[in-house]
Amino acid sequence: MTSPTLDSQIRGRLAEAGVRYTNGRQQVVAALVAADGPRSAAELHEQIAGAVPLSSLYRSLAVMADADVLAPHHGTKGVTRYELAEWLAGHHHHLVCVDCGTVDDIELPSRLEATLHDLVDAVADSGDFAAAGHALEVVGRCKACA
Amino acid sequence: MTSPTLDSQIRGRLAEAGVRYTNGRQQVVAALVAADGPRSAAELHEQIAGAVPLSSLYRSLAVMADADVLAPHHGTKGVTRYELAEWLAGHHHHLVCVDCGTVDDIELPSRLEATLHDLVDAVADSGDFAAAGHALEVVGRCKACA
DNA sequence: TTCCTTGCAAACGATTTGCATTGGA
């Protein structure tokens, strides 16, 4: 499922970080690529039918996040979900359903994204805080829960 | 520390919800009012010098969040932080430090807030998602960690 | 008296870690 180019970008990045792109890790990445939003260790574990035990899964997620191949997301209570890092998945935002906790990716029209970017710059300038990025979460009810 | 009017708003809201505004809960609220951002159960427990045991603290936080006096925030790994609900604290956003995990409140200039609001409306309109609100997290490094 | 709240201890769920084994470059 994972495109050859995406796969080699990831392999390259992991090699730079001195870690291997093993079979199990490829399965995890494939599952994340197939998903349309961040996924937790438990969700991935189920999605790959237990092919990788939870402890290894957690370790792989941590290693790949360290290598900047994955990015953690803390949207809903208690669980950490992971997604492909921005440089692989593209910059985007999230729709978080207040009822079921589902998180979906959204991409803003570039005009709106530019506006948002300016907005964050304006905020960062006005205080002693070095802004490195921003995350916009649109909170509401998804189609299924509406 | 908690202003009389704020305190009576909270007492009133809790009464409507059929729960009491006990001494321990007042201490928790006072600690949150004194804070300049969301706080976790452990942080509050320390701030009030263990005056309320953790289990009661967790229960009070849950009760007050149910009554819409507090709002939960899931910004950093594993922990839930609480802050006063929007109708008490005013609408605001957060600066999240990627190093130390500290969360600070920021208020956007009303012109920028209006822009952001329009932006979220535009996003919501374009999909099957009923937007109920938005949260902008500016990610970066705080003064101490820069 | 009635119901909410408190405290302690035990239970839980998500995540992490020690250790011996396996696997890849």
Added chain:
DNA sequence: TCCAATGCAAATCGTTTGCAAGGAA
């Protein structure tokens, strides 16, 4: 050959809950 990765079981951490005692209306 050497170091990273794996799997299992045990440990940890934040949080929740059962239960008996205390407190306010």
